[in-house]
Amino acid sequence: MANPNNARVSNNTPQVEEMGFNVQEEIDKLEDIIFSGTRIPLLGKTLIDEEAVINQLDLIRLNLPDCIEQAIQILQQRQKILAEAQKTAQSIIENAQRKASQLLDESRIIQQAESQAAQIRRQVQQDCENLQRKTLAEVEQLRQKLQEEARQIRQQAIAEAEEIQNEADKYADQLLARLERDLTTMLRIVTNGRQEIHQQKLAANANPPSLQKRAS
Numbered sequence: 001m002a003n004p005n006n007a008r009v010s011n012n013t014p015q016v017e018e019m020g021f022n023v024q025e026e027i028d029k030l031e032d033i034i035f036s037g038t039r040i041p042l043l044g045k046t047l048i049d050e051e052a053v054i055n056q057l058d059l060i061r062l063n064l065p066d067c068i069e070q071a072i073q074i075l076q077q078r079q080k081i082l083a084e085a086q087k088t089a090q091s092i093i094e095n096a097q098r099k100a101s102q103l104l105d106e107s108r109i110i111q112q113a114e115s116q117a118a119q120i121r122r123q124v125q126q127d128c129e130n131l132q133r134k135t136l137a138e139v140e141q142l143r144q145k146l147q148e149e150a151r152q153i154r155q156q157a158i159a160e161a162e163e164i165q166n167e168a169d170k171y172a173d174q175l176l177a178r179l180e181r182d183l184t185t186m187l188r189i190v191t192n193g194r195q196e197i198h199q200q201k202l203a204a205n206a207n208p209p210s211l212q213k214r215a216s
């Protein structure tokens with residue numbers, strides 16, 4: 001004998017996907033923030049908005065408890081529906097037993113009805129237990145997956161930010177080193193020019209123009 005409440009349980013039971021906070025969508029937004037950063041020429045790196053990344057990570061982390069709470073509420077709703085189904089099944093069984101007792105006087109038919117009722121009770125109980133275990137496993141699996149994804153995304157974002165900062169420091173150091181070499185070269189040219197002018201003055205003072213005319 002089939003349980004008439006099975007269709008109602010499967011059709012009306014809320015699903016985990018119906019939760020208001022879409023974790024995958026928020027992760028996609030975080031990915032867009034990273035990809036929309038400013039690329040550094042010649043380095044093949046990208047500068048990202050660290051504050052936007054951290055804010056998005058905080059949003060995901062803050063909403064994870066809400067997702068878990070909603071999952072718990074879904075589980076409670078399913079348990080309530082299952083309890084109602086058990087109650088209805090029990091009522092059907094009891095009505096069937098009363099009708100069997102009223103309509104059938106032979107003990108063999110009564111025993112057969114009781115056996116069928118016990119079988120229905122065991123089947124309903126088994127279905128309820130299986131559904132409860134499946135729901136708990138889905139909630140736990142979802143919670144672990146969300147925590148792991150959030151942890152990996154945060155670590156990746158921090159690592160990329162540190163790498164970009166290191167590359168920027170390296171690039172700045174190279175520019176400063178080049179500027180230092182150019183300034184050193186210019187300073188050497190200036191120093192040599194001053195020395196040459198000084199030597200010309202010394203030579204001019206050693207041979208005044210009046211002495212040069214007398215010598216000629």
